[in-house]
Amino acid sequence: MKSCLVVYYSRTGITQEVAQRIAAGCACDIEPIRDMLPRDGVPGYLRCCYEAFARKTPPIAPMARNAGDYELVILGAPVWVGRLSSPMRSFIRANAARLPQVAAFCTMGGSGGDRALDEIAALCGKPLVARMALADREIKGERDRDKIGQFTRTAAAAPG
Template sequence: MKLCLIVYYSRSGVTAKVASALAQACGADLERIEDLRPRSGAAGYLRSAWEALRGRPAQIAPPRHRPGDYHVVVLGTPVWAGHMSAPIRSYIAQQRGQFRQLGLFCTMGGSGGPGVLAAMAALCGKPAAATLCLRQRDVLNGMDQAALAGFARSLGLGTHPAPAGQA
């Protein structure tokens, strides 16, 4: 059995940055949820908010990795209008029976993170072993490293040294 899979959805790249840093630090496999409908521009932004507010799932591509093959699955989402993203909602609904140990994280411009993480855990049908809320500005300014390291430790994942030139 493999140790860790990090699954995330990112519209703007902020959640992707966190997922990539965590995967690199923990030596985890990484899976980006692929939305089948583009979310670019103002129309994509509005549709994203509407789907999140309504609790609507999104059409996503089939995943490349099986979460049941991993001891720990970490799920990451942006906060959209105080809710989880529609693509992560779809992924959880499709895969929730395969999660063993669970970690959850979210990125947000303002607030709503703890509620999003609670909703994700409820949809998964199990509590998370560790959770993390990060503000977009902290991620973009590189102020998230200590929080990421603590999150990885909470999940029992050893951190690998960052390559030279990276913190």
């Protein structure tokens, strides 16, 4: 098994749950992206919408682990207004040059995952070795256990 780090951003815990399941499944390290701005209540929600729509890169806290120390990084983030959530954009912008192989997943209410995954690949400047869009309603079911397992296996088996 190649060395692997799961890096995720989660505002309300759904992406975190998936990230933890992936990290537990492949016994790899996991690291959250920590926001520096409040995102609760209506003002926080509106900030999320604005930053995603305008493709902003808000400040994020320094991270304990270095993505460049791993052979594979798995990125996970929610969809906001049909786009990538802004803290993940900040992380990729700051780390693109040192990213090894990248796999990515997005969580969403129901739509926008493919577009957000395309943005992750574009920001990374390379194709994703595995990608997965998960709707919130799917996350508890058996089908998604299979989907998450398949995603993780594809990422781990990617040559290179």
